[in-house]
Amino acid sequence: MKYLSKKLLFYLYPVLGADVPCIVIKDLQYLLPDLSPAGRRSLIHWLKVQGYLDQVSKDEQQALFLTSAGRQQIELDLRLFSLDEPWGGEWQVIVFRKGPNTDKHFHLLRAETLKSGGIPISRGVYAFARSLPLALWVRCQQQYRDNVSVLTTSRWQLCEIRDVVNEYFSFTDLTNGYSGISREIDVLLGTINANKVLNYQSKADIYSLYTRFFAIICEDTGLVKHYFPQTPKWQGLLLCFHRLLNA
DSSP: OOHHHHHHHHHTOOOTTSOOOOEEGGGHHHHSTTSOHHHHHHHHHHHHHTTSEEEEEETTEEEEEEOHHHHHHHHHHOGGGGGOSOOOSOEEEEEEOOOOTTOTTTHHHHHHHHHTTOEEEETTEEEEESSOOHHHHHHHHHHOTTTEEEEEESOOSSOOHHHHHHHHHOHHHHHHHHHHHHHHHHHHHHHHHHHTSOOHHHHHHHHHHHHHHHHHHHHOOSOHHHHOTTSOOHHHHHHHHHHHTTO
16 A cells, blocks of 8 residues: 555554544545645545445544454554564575576565565564564465575574664664653643643644654564564554544
8 A cells, every 4th residue: 555545544443442433524635735635535446446434423523433444454554554464573584596597587586575674684584573464475485496595493593583683673763763752742732731622733643743753653563562662552552643633
């Protein structure tokens, strides 16, 4: 899915134990300010046709909810969810060997590996927390069985995998980003409580902050919570956005 589709679907992602979130259609102007009204209508139509969104009447206004299919799709599209289940520190490593002489597109497999979240350990060696994405695994099995090797490990010797991962994903930037979003949410909450009303500027500020939050979400591979458990949890921050906009 394209970025704006994911941005909308993730905003509507339900947090366990909380009310099912929705967004009033007229508020899409704040969430998707770069789209024209026609562009927003087109996006909604496409997501509804795909079965990712439901449109219902809520308090005499038209609102959008995430469907179960939409939830499954956003979980597939964001690497954040790849380690959502308990993880014991297992890694799969793909090692590129000599490419086939008859396949001029073998080099594209490296680009696909990086795009899928592979962490470069050294030239031709990439690691994935838990396992290779299914699509990448199937492609290797069907097309490149003799050209790549895949191994599984949960123990690294003479190497701290956390340091290697941090070099590539900049955990510090992500943890600082989450903490900064948390602080700014507190400031916005104080402003809203003082004004006693959610006005135009307040909504614009909240959705602008959500845009920055989602940019961080797109960079999170799910490893932050394992290596930096003290970092504000994304579920709690997303719930704060839901509650702020329903204040």
